[in-house]
Amino acid sequence: xxxxxxxxxxxxxxxxxxxxxxxxxxxxxxxxxxxxxxxxxxxxxxxxxxxxxxxxxxxxxxxxxxxxxxxxxxxxxxxxxxxxxxxxxxxxxxxxxxxxxxxxxxxxxxxxxxxxxxxxxxxxxxxxxxxxxxxxxxxxxxxxxxxxxxxxxxxxxxxxxxxxxxxxxxxxxxxxxxxxx
Numbered sequence: 781x782x783x784x785x786x787x788x789x790x791x792x793x794x795x796x797x798x799x800x801x802x803x804x805x806x807x808x809x810x811x812x813x814x815x816x817x818x819x820x821x822x823x824x825x826x827x828x829x830x831x832x833x834x835x836x837x838x839x840x841x842x843x844x845x846x847x848x849x850x851x852x853x854x855x856x857x858x859x860x861x862x863x864x865x866x867x868x869x870x871x872x873x874x875x876x877x878x879x880x881x882x883x884x885x886x887x888x889x890x891x892x893x894x895x896x897x898x899x900x901x902x903x904x905x906x907x908x909x910x911x912x913x914x915x916x917x918x919x920x921x922x923x924x925x926x927x928x929x930x931x932x933x934x935x936x937x938x939x940x941x942x943x944x945x946x947x948x949x950x951x952x953x954x955x956x957x958x959x960x961x
Contacts, residue, residue: 787868791875794856799883803852808880810853814846815873828866835862885916892925892933892944909934909941 798807818825824845828838838861846854860866881887891897891905897920906918913936925933931944 783868784871786865787871788875790856790860790865790868791872791879794852794872794876795879795883798852798880801852803850804880804883806850807852808877810849811873811876814849814853814857815870817845818869825866828861838866881919887913887915887918887936889913889918889920890923890935891920892923892928892935894924894926894928894930896924897922897932905932905934909936912941913937913939 794807795804798804827833827841839858842857842861843854846857856872857869860869860872877888887910889906889909891902897905902920902922906920910916910918918936927946929945929949931947933944933947934941
C-alpha cells in the first residue's frame with residue numbers, strides 16, 4: 781500500500797476520533813504545529829527514523845516535546861512511531877486538514893500578492909471567494925510574491941483565479957504573437 785493511502789487511513793481514523801470528541805478544530809491546529817516542527821527540524825526526522833534508537837526513546841522524546849498537545853494528537857504520533865510510520869506524518873496532517881475543512885464546509889485559499897494584505901482585504905477576499913468555491917468560510921493564507929508585479933492570484937484547492945499583472949501581460953503577449961502568424 782502506498783504512503784498516500786496509508787496516510788489517508790490514519791488521517792480518517794484520527795478525524796473520526798476528533799469528531800467524536802468535538803475537537804476537530806483544536807486537533808487540526810495542533811497537527812499544523814506538529815507539521816511545522818517536522819518540516820523545519822530535520823534533526824527530529826533523523827532521530828525518528830534512526831534504526832538504532834528504540835521505539836520507547838522516540839516516544840519519550842515526542843511525549844516530552846509535544847506535552848502541550850491534546851491526548852488525541854500525541855497518541856496519534858505515538859502510534860505512528862510504534863508502527864514505524866513516521867514518514868507519513870506530514871501527508872497524514874494534510875489529509876486530516878482536508879477532512880476537517882470538508883466537515884466544517886471550509887476551504888483554504890492561498891492568496892499570492894506583491895505586498896502583505898490587510899485584515900480587511902483578507903476578509904473581503906474570503907467573503908467573495910467563499911461563494912465561488914461554494915463554501916461557507918475560507919481561511920486566507922497570504923503569500924507575498926514580489927515577482928507578480930501587481931494584482932493577486934488565488935488558489936482554492938485545484939482552482940486558480942489569476943488577476944495578476946503578470947498574467948494579463950502573458951495573455952496580451954499570447955494574443956499579439958497569435959495575431960502575427
